[in-house]
Amino acid sequence: xxxxxxxxxxxxxxxxxxxxxxxxxxxxxxxxxxxxxxxxxxxxxxxxxxxxxxxxxxxxxxxxxxxxxxxxxxxxxxxxxxxxxxxxxxxxxxxxxxxxxxxxxxxxxxxxxxxxxxxxxxxxxxxxxxxxxxxxxxxxxxxxxxxxxxxxxxxxx
Numbered sequence: 001x002x003x004x005x006x007x008x009x010x011x012x013x014x015x016x017x018x019x020x021x022x023x024x025x026x027x028x029x030x031x032x033x034x035x036x037x038x039x040x041x042x043x044x045x046x047x048x049x050x051x052x053x054x055x056x057x058x059x060x061x062x063x064x065x066x067x068x069x070x071x072x073x074x075x076x077x078x079x080x081x082x083x084x085x086x087x088x089x090x091x092x093x094x095x096x097x098x099x100x101x102x103x104x105x106x107x108x109x110x111x112x113x114x115x116x117x118x119x120x121x122x123x124x125x126x127x128x129x130x131x132x133x134x135x136x137x138x139x140x141x142x143x144x145x146x147x148x149x150x151x152x153x154x155x156x157x
Contacts, residue, residue: 002069002073003070003073003074006066006069006070006073007066007070007074009062009066010062010066010067010069010070013058013059013060013062013063013066014059014063014145014146014149016055016056016059017056017059017060017063017142018139018142018146020055020056020059021056021135021138021139021142022139024048024049024052024135025135025139028044028045028048032044032045042121042122042128043122045121045122046119046121046122049114049118053114053118056110056114057114060107063103064103064107067103068082071096075092077096082096082100083100090156091155091156091157092152092155092156092157093156094156094157095148095151095152095156095157096148096152096156098148099145099148099149099152102141102144102145102148103145105141106138106141106145109134109137109138109141110138112134113131113134113135113138117130117131117134118131118134118135
C-alpha cells in the first residue's frame with residue numbers, strides 16, 4: 001500500500017510541476033506578451049509565478065520524499081546506495097545517476113529562479129530575460145528527468 005501511495009504522489013507531483021511549467025510557457029507567456037504595458041506584463045508574471053511557485057515547491061518536496069521511497073520499494077535501493085559506484089556500473093545505475101544529477105541541477109536552478117531572479121525580474125529587463133532562460137531551461141531539464149524515469153522503469157540504458 002505504501003508503494004502505491006508513494007508512486008501516486010510521485011507521478012501526480014511530477015505531472016503538476018511539469019504541467020505548471022508548460023502552462024506558464026505555452027499559455028500564460030504568449031498571452032502576457034500580447035499586453036503592451038510592460039508594468040502590467042511584469043505584474044501578471046509576478047502574480048501567476050508566485051502562485052505557481054507555492055504549488056511547485058510542494059510538488060518538488062513531495063518528489064524529493066517519494067523518489068527515494070519508490071526507489072527503495074520497487075528496486076530495493078536505499079538512497080545512500082543510489083550514489084555508490086556499484087550501482088552506477090549497471091545500465092540502470094547510469095540512468096539513475098543521470099536522473100539524480102538532473103534533479104540536483106533543477107532543484108538548485110529552481111531555487112535561484114524562484115527566490116532570486118524571478119522576484120527581481122520586474123525591476124530589470126536583464127533579469128527578466130534571465131528568468132525566462134532559467135524557466136525554459138528548467139522545463140527542458142524536467143522533460144529529460146521524465147525521459148530518464150521511463151528509461152529506469154524499462155531497465156536502464
